[in-house]
Amino acid sequence: MSYKIKLSERLDEGIRRIGLEQIDAAVKRLRGHGDPASVVHATRKTLKKLRSLLRLARPGLPQAVYSEENARYRDIGRLMSGARDAQVMSEMLESLHESSDGRTKAAIGAVRTRLSMMVKRSAAAAGTGTDAETPELFAEVRSRLAEGRVAMEELPIESGRLHVAFDGVEMVYRRARRAMNHAFTTLDDVDMHEFRKQAQHHWRHMQLVSAAWPEFFDARVVTARNLSQMLGEVHDLAVLQKFLESATDARLTKRQRDIVFEVAASRQSDLRQDAYALAHRLFAEPPGAFRDHVVLYWQAARDEPPAALAAE
DSSP states (O other): OOSSOOTTSOHHHHHHHHHHHHHHHHHHHHHSOSOHHHHHHHHHHHHHHHHHHHHHHGGGSOHHHHHHHHHHHHHHHHHTTTTHHHHHHHHHHHHHHHTOOHHHHHHHHHHHHHHHHHHHHHHHHHTOOOGGGHHHHHHHHHHHHHHHHHHHHTOOOSOSSTHHHHHHHHHHHHHHHHHHHHHHHHOOHHHHHHHHHHHHHHHHHHHHTGGGOHHHHHHHHHHHHHHHHHHHHHHHHHHHHHHHHHOOSTTSOHHHHHHHHHHHHHHHHHHHHHHHHHHHHHTOSOHHHHHHHHHHHHHHHHSOOOGGGSOO
């Protein structure tokens, strides 16, 4: 299973092939006996790939079809989101704990304990968090993916010509560049998170067209993935900060909350600076110029070598 368009195939054929491969792999995974948390994580990644695939084909799809199919995979992802905030906060606290010492480490430990207590109490009150629910959830997701598979087989892409894909690449690149400039102006977490989503779509688009020049596009994939991870940590730290602001009961002292908040804010500032430098290199070109380069690389990769170069 390869998440890339082949040089030899029409766009509509490639989009449908990749989409069906992704859906079939997800359904197989959901029928297996793997660790439920790992299955959920892998399936959510597949859903993001499907949404990026749709964005690549978007210029060649009726708007109603694009909206319906994008909403389908968005809603399935939300169905599987579960207690993601608690999980990412726990992972972030673990990372901060490992890099701290003294009173800072003790304060982080107290916040971790408090978070764990809240998660357990919330799960008990809601009657959730048990393995017994997993088969029902996975069955529901499989059912929705089966409906998506039928729609993917019939996806009405207007043309098999690759200009549609290049237009899709440019559209996402342009939105990412605009979101980048806005996010680093406001430094607002919601704006940063929106930029992250556009950067993720760009990274997956680079995977999809990477057959044109693997070394070039793979380098962009790695850079965009690293940028996305940085922005993801920025977002997770913001979630942690909101938790600290709301956790005002007697189990955590104000001093403990302030210490962890300051450590989180410092890490967030460092990540933003690193992300700024990486993002402005990744999205340095104007969107039209970037699209033109993608087109040229694809055309060059498909050109047959001159007969004179053939072995005698």
